[in-house]
Amino acid sequence: xxxxxxxxxxxxxxxxxxxxxxxxxxxxxxxxxxxxxxxxxxxxxxxxxxxxxxxxxxxxxxxxxxxxxxxxxxxxxxxxxxxxxxxxxxxxxxxxxxxxxxxxxxxxxxxxxxxxxxxxxxxxxxxxxxxxxxxxxxxxxxxxxxxxxxxxxxxxxxxxxxxxxxxxxxxxxxxxxxxxxxxxxxxxxxxxxxxxxxxxxxxxxxxxxxxxxxxxxxxxxxxxxxxxxxxxxxxxxxx
Amino acid sequence: xxxxxxxxxxxxxxxxxxxxxxxxxxxxxxxxxxxxxxxxxxxxxxxxxxxxxxxxxxxxxxxxxxxxxxxxxxxxxxxxxxxxxxxxxxxxxxxxxxxxxxxxxxxxxxxxxxxxxxxxxxxxxxxxxxxxxxxxxxxxxxxxxxxxxxxxxxxxxxxxxxxxxxxxxxxxxxxxxxxxxxxxxxxxxxxxxxxxxxxxxxxxxxxxxxxxxxxxxxxxxxxxxxxxxxxxxxxxxxxxxxxxxxxxxxxxxxxxxxxxxxxxxxxxxxxxxxxxxxxxxxxxxxxxx
Numbered sequence: 002x003x004x005x006x007x008x009x010x011x012x013x014x015x016x017x018x019x020x021x022x023x024x025x026x027x028x029x030x031x032x033x034x035x036x037x038x039x040x041x042x043x044x045x046x047x048x049x050x051x052x053x054x055x056x057x058x059x060x061x062x063x064x065x066x067x068x069x070x071x072x073x074x075x076x077x078x079x080x081x082x083x084x085x086x087x088x089x090x091x092x093x094x095x096x097x098x099x100x101x102x103x104x105x106x107x108x109x110x111x112x113x114x115x116x117x118x119x120x121x122x123x124x125x126x127x128x129x130x131x132x133x134x135x136x137x138x139x140x141x142x143x144x145x146x147x148x149x150x151x152x153x154x155x156x157x158x159x160x161x162x163x164x165x166x167x168x169x170x171x172x173x174x175x176x177x178x179x180x181x182x183x184x185x186x187x188x189x190x191x192x193x194x195x196x197x198x199x200x201x202x203x204x205x206x207x208x209x210x211x212x213x214x215x216x217x218x219x220x221x222x223x224x225x226x227x228x229x230x231x232x233x234x235x236x237x238x239x240x
Numbered sequence: 241x242x243x244x245x246x247x248x249x250x251x252x253x254x255x256x257x258x259x260x261x262x263x264x265x266x267x268x269x270x271x272x273x274x275x276x277x278x279x280x281x282x283x284x285x286x287x288x289x290x291x292x293x294x295x296x297x298x299x300x301x302x303x304x305x306x307x308x309x310x311x312x313x314x315x316x317x318x319x320x321x322x323x324x325x326x327x328x329x330x331x332x333x334x335x336x337x338x339x340x341x342x343x344x345x346x347x348x349x350x351x352x353x354x355x356x357x358x359x360x361x362x363x364x365x366x367x368x369x370x371x372x373x374x375x376x377x378x379x380x381x382x383x384x385x386x387x388x389x390x391x392x393x394x395x396x397x398x399x400x401x402x403x404x405x406x407x408x409x410x411x412x413x414x415x416x417x418x419x420x421x422x423x424x425x426x427x428x429x430x431x432x433x434x435x436x437x438x439x440x441x442x443x444x445x446x447x448x449x450x451x452x453x454x455x456x457x458x459x460x461x462x463x464x465x466x467x468x469x470x471x472x473x474x475x476x477x478x479x480x481x482x483x484x485x486x487x488x489x490x491x492x493x494x495x496x497x498x499x500x501x502x503x504x505x506x507x508x509x510x511x512x513x514x515x516x517x518x519x520x521x522x523x524x525x526x527x528x529x
Contacts, residue, residue, distance in 0.1 A: 050416070054420060054422075055416045076416065078416055087274040087413075087473070089413065089468075090468055093409075093471075097417065100421060100423070101420075101423065105407050
């Protein structure tokens with residue numbers, strides 16, 4: 002469709018010239034909340050990175066935006082990918098979100114700093130701004146990364162396994178936060194997760210895409226996360 | 241201390257050179273630490289030294305100058321900068337393609353560069369040129385022109401690090417996010433590698449590999465134990481580097497020790513004291529709790 006924010010046209014995705022997924026066609030529209038689910042290693046994160054422009058398609062085409070201006074991404078990577086040797090503060094990590102909007106060599110403005118403070122307050126961490134990022138719990142770090150993504154003032158929020166490796170209580174808090182951001186800001190959201198229960202419990206997840214044997218199977222969340230569907234997909238994976 | 245700060249002090253250029261390196265090298269070292277490239281901080285000065293030794297040998301054999309002069313300095317600087325920059329880019333490319341183990345490559349590089357330096361230094365001509373003192377870290381005689389080049393080169397690096405702080409931090413900490421924000425990461429990576437390459441090449445040429453490694457890595461490690469945040473760590477690391485350069489020079493002058501090893505030993509002592517102090521503090525707080 003012409004007005005899609007992101008469009009995959011017969012795209013082949015992979016690494017070092019070797020494709021993992023072939024012939025993908027996928028449209029994401031403004032206001033969508035899409036969950037990408039599937040077995041480990043099926044290519045969910047690969048699709049998310051391709052949406053963000055981190056990976057370009059090996060073949061086919063991915064169109065990002067409608068041509069007026071480039072799409073702004075709020076990318077939340079898997080938490081363990083930015084385990085820091087260096088103790089950056091929570092504020093410094095969140096501030097990185099603004100770097101995409103500020104020209105090289107130009108200073109960060111007072112307004113940008115205020116925005117970052119507001120984003121940290123939005124995720125409930127405004128009192129931890131000066132703390133070292135590595136000293137936070139898994140759930141807190143995830144919220145900082147979400148605040149960083151929000152500071153980019155994104156058109157689309159991309160979350161890669163935001164619930165992995167954190168306890169149940171923190172996972173619920175994060176899922177509530179993501180749902181609230183989508184509801185309050187109308188933020189287009191694409192989320193990779195294998196926590197099917199958490200997705201099922203949130204009505205905000207409108208559509209689910211199963212990544213299965215190199216193909217995409219898309220449908221309403223209620224249908225795609227129904228027990229018989231999940232059983233069918235998992236059964237096929239286990240063989 | 242007052243004597244070495246006197247503008248007419250005979251070895252003032254050596255002090256000024258140490259201070260310039262003490263301020264700027266830790267700022268570059270912060271990026272090496274943040275990017276988990278500490279081993280490179282050891283290997284690259286060695287690579288740079290091999291480049292310098294090769295350049296001096298080349299010049300001595302083919303141009304026949306018995307003494308070091310400004311042409312030697314320029315040739316050595318260009319040669320070692322190109323070699324250092326080339327090695328960083330090659331390692332970064334191999335790392336991105338996930339070929340082999342980075343630590344293994346860096347270790348091999350260190351060994352080969354060290355061996356090449358020793359073989360080159362074994363030449364009769366190299367002793368005439370006088371870079372043995374450089375390899376030992378004896379920062380005594382820095383000619384005015386070399387000091388000026390160091391000042392201008394490190395000044396440019398300081399400006400680049402300040403102006404492009406946010407871009408360099410972003411590609412260092414989270415490359416994927418940088419791409420998603422539309423940053424040209426290859427350009428910023430190359431700028432960072434260029435800064436690292438020139439810093440090391442220029443520094444090694446003036447103070448030798450040992451001192452260069454000491455100033456690159458140890459002050460940021462000390463600062464990282466004292467403060468939190470990239471900007472705070474950078475500022476404290478530069479202050480620590482300056483302090484080490486000043487106090488180390490004073491100690492070396494009083495005790496008639498070689499300046500470079502004195503600086504590095506002093507940095508090591510400070511790091512040990514800070515680490516021990518933190519361990520004791522942590523132990524005390526656990527006992528109280």
